[in-house]
Amino acid sequence: MNIKVFILALSTIAVGLVELIIGGILPTVADDLNISLSSAGQLITIFALIYAISGPVLLVVTSKVERKKLYLAALFIFFIGNIITYFSPNFTFMMIARVLTAMSTALIVVLSLTIAAKVVAPAHRAKALGLIYMGISSSLVMGVPLGILVSDTFGWRVIFLGIAVLSIGSIILISIFLERIPGESAIPLSKQLKAVASLKLGGAHLATMFMLAGHYTLYAYFTPFLETELQMNSTWISIIYLLFGIAAVSGGAFGGALSDSIGTHKSILTVIILFAVVLFLLPVTTFSLVLFIPIMMIWAALSWSLAPPQQSYLIETDPATADINQSFNNSALQVGISIGSAFGGVVLNQTGSVSHIAWFGGVLVLVSLACAVFSLTRKGTVTTVSGH
Template sequence: MDFRVYILAITSFVVGMVELIVGGIMDVISKDLQVTVSMTGQLITVFSVVFALSAPILLTITSKVERKKLYILTLFVFFIGNVISSVSPNYSTLLFARILSAASCSLIVVLSLTIATSIVKSNYKARAIGMIYMGISGSLVFGVPLGTMLGNMYGWRSPFILISILTLISMLIAYFFLSEIPPKRTVPLRQQLLSLKGSKLISAQLISVFMLTGHVTFYAYLTPFLKTQLGLGPTWISMVYFIFGIAAVMGGGIGGLVSDKWGSTRSILIITALFSVVMFLLPVVTFSFYLFLVVLFLWSMLSWTITPAQQNYLIQIAPESADIQQSFNNSALHLGIALGSALGGMVVENYSILYNAWVGSLCVLLAFLCAVFSLTRPMIAGVKGS
């Protein structure tokens, strides 16, 4: 494996942390900027929406720019976005900074994937893609606990300062170690959208949307839930997030084994059903902190277990546009994050944070129904799935 792939994976980890990092310091930000917790949650929503929409558009616009130059320039824009976040005097400025960070982050992630596959031999391409996705998933898992720890120790601005510093270091490493890479032909956006056809494929993508919507409806507001329902302080909250992170990483590995053993279709059905049930139980078991940790561990593990089966299923049903479908699925995940944080904010604002997990469980049930619908549609182009 080319060592530069690890550089790209680490960079993806650094930029990916910003998306959900607000979740762990939501109450601190809302208090300092004098806005409601639900408004603070919309900082995740806006980021995720911009991320989901920006990647295919920006990739098309910048299709003729040399890749190394574009990568470093985009990292610089991302750096500026985080500097603005760290010094934001009010909510509006922070919101603008989140939009800037999201658009640049989306392009960095896509460029990391395309550059990684272009600098390795053909027999290493799958592993290179897997390495970049490890960086992305790791950032989503560990961004919140890191933000929580730093935010509670040094204030909510400190995570953005750290990410700004790490981004500068990433820029320097990319400048010295990446070689110039000429741009390749980019599939026009209209052609990409045309590949998303048929009820089987659309409903398959919706599995990711509703799965993440349900998950983030509760996860984005986990910190205030832990404080109000379990009475936990900053130290224990950081510990809960650490346990969550370990379980999520384990879930990714277990998901690959389960998918290989049961097949992608059966795995998707079983995992979405279990995830909905476990998520429903989270508020029910708060009477026992240790029982809650067990259920939370299962919830976290299942949240990432579905990914290998879902990616494999998309390849099986649309092999002729597999790369594009992977890109769309990445956008689907972030669209789910946006919907989840928005929906969770509405529940907190109008009802009680106690209901977030139950509303999220219903969203996951929709993912299960989408899976049933997709699996019962005829195969695309006569391709046989597992």
């Protein structure tokens, strides 16, 4: 695999840590800044919201800018955001820092995806995208336990200083190894949005959104699920999360390899169908750890397996608007996370039980399957603009 793809994946690990690492240290942050826990929770909400909106917008605004220069500028803003977080005297400064890091993260992630797709041969594209998603998923999954560990030992602010140092490392590596990549000839925004909202591509974005929503319906409440269904203590819960993390990180690579071997269409349908089956099976395996752990690890791996074939499918379907569609798909992923978390909360309030929450998530995954089938059965490419 191309060394540039590895460097881009390393960059996504550094920037990806910022989003959810704060989840495990919310009480500490709330105490230090003298705010309520629910106010501190807004630091996660604002990040996801800004990330989802700013990715596609920034990509359009900066479409003509040379890619390497843009990547380095985004990394520098990300660095500044983390330094502001480290020195934040109050909640307002923290919010400003979260907005800066969310905007720069959104741009860095989508640039990593679009550049990775350009620097490898089409036959290896899904595998390259899978590697980038391994970077994203590993940072999201490993961020929380890492954050708790560092915070307990050195204090929560040191985490963000560490991430700032990692971003300097990324700046150095990108400067050395990445060649200049010219910006795109700007396709009118109206035409790009028309492509995104087309039945074929819109269906693909909805498939991503509902798949992640189905996943987070259970995943957002996985700790109480383990406590009530398997009577697990905190030590066992940590072990399960570690196993989940290892499996989830491998999911991106699996999705990429699957897509390169059997094609994007078959891969998308295979991953979504298997994911639905696993979510429906999971609650009935809780009587036996020997059965539950392998099924849980398959669930974890599949949760990140859709992204590489889906991104490849977007590039194949409409090369002219591939960048904006990759960015929108990333936003759909973020929106899916927030919908799933909210939906899981509603199910929990209505049923008063976490035992069947996975089945409700499974239903959302079936909606994702319907969207994917709808998208895959629409005809041809979308825009008629000549390619990049």
